Amino acid sequence: MQLVIGNPAPIERIKDPRDGRVKVVAMSGVRETTFRFPEGLPLDEAFKNVLDAIPYHFRSGSKPAWIEGDDATLVKMLCQHYSILLKDNKRPRDWGHLAPLTPEDQQ
Amino acid sequence: VIRTMIRLHAVALLFAATRLQLRTLAGRDWQALVMADTAGNGSGAYHAANFLGVTENDDDPDEDNTSLAGEISSGTLTRAQATFAHTTGAASYTLTRTLTSDDNVTLRKIGVFTAVSGGTLVFETRMNEIAVMAPGDQIQITHTVFL
Numbered sequence: 001m002q003l004v005i006g007n008p009a010p011i012e013r014i015k016d017p018r019d020g021r022v023k024v025v026a027m028s029g030v031r032e033t034t035f036r037f038p039e040g041l042p043l044d045e046a047f048k049n050v051l052d053a054i055p056y057h058f059r060s061g062s063k064p065a066w067i068e069g070d071d072a073t074l075v076k077m078l079c080q081h082y083s084i085l086l087k088d089n090k091r092p093r094d095w096g097h098l099a100p101l102t103p104e105d106q107q
Numbered sequence: 108v109i110r111t112m113i114r115l116h117a118v119a120l121l122f123a124a125t126r127l128q129l130r131t132l133a134g135r136d137w138q139a140l141v142m143a144d145t146a147g148n149g150s151g152a153y154h155a156a157n158f159l160g161v162t163e164n165d166d167d168p169d170e171d172n173t174s175l176a177g178e179i180s181s182g183t184l185t186r187a188q189a190t191f192a193h194t195t196g197a198a199s200y201t202l203t204r205t206l207t208s209d210d211n212v213t214l215r216k217i218g219v220f221t222a223v224s225g226g227t228l229v230f231e232t233r234m235n236e237i238a239v240m241a242p243g244d245q246i247q248i249t250h251t252v253f254l
Contacts, residue, residue, distance in 0.1 A: 010197065014253065037145065049189075049203040052205075
């Protein structure tokens with residue numbers, strides 16, 4: 001089971017090798033955060049694991065822009081939690097792409 | 108003078124070699140996937156390190172350790188595979204596990220292993236907060252690995 005989540009405000013954690021301090025650094029652009037779960041993990045645990053891990057990948061106050069996954073129930077649970085309307089839950093074609101859109105994309 | 112010149116030359120070469128080793132963003136992604144992806148293809152000694160065990164032991168983590176002292180090895184808190192998460196290009200990834208206690212325990216440290224039993228202890232870390240648990244209590248542990 002896996003999820004790919006549109007991350008509009010990505011962060012990373014960097015440990016300074018000199019003093020061991022952890023810095024939270026904002027990353028440029030929009031990115032994808034991928035979750036991969038152990039086989040057979042109950043849905044409620046997968047849901048809780050995502051909620052607990054999101055603050056380590058998303059800037060405080062931000063939320064997923066879209067959610068894709070191979071388990072429709074988990075995707076639905078997370079969309080409800082993050083107030084994403086299922087009809088709007090789509091990855092934009094240019095998400096994370098640095099190259100300009102093709103004419104077909106722009107139509 | 109010649110000795111000093113040789114020294115300076117050696118320092119310059121070392122500096123150049125260090126500067127040449129740039130890790131790319133794609134390289135970070137590769138590292139994260141190889142090290143911890145639950146969908147990884149590695150097996151045996153090359154299995155990804157994504158099994159998380161816990162202990163009440165309070166000894167300082169030690170780089171010589173090959174096992175997690177006092178690791179809980181029975182009941183609901185035994186070692187199990189965690190959920191892997193990584194953001195493209197990030198210099199870190201996370202392993203998350205939900206634990207429901209079946210005993211009165213005080214969790215202090217975690218270990219990240221390459222197998223559900225035995226395997227290699229790859230990371231040993233004190234928890235940010237000690238978790239005092241009674242039967243039925245549930246916690247989530249998210250461990251960040253720095254690349």
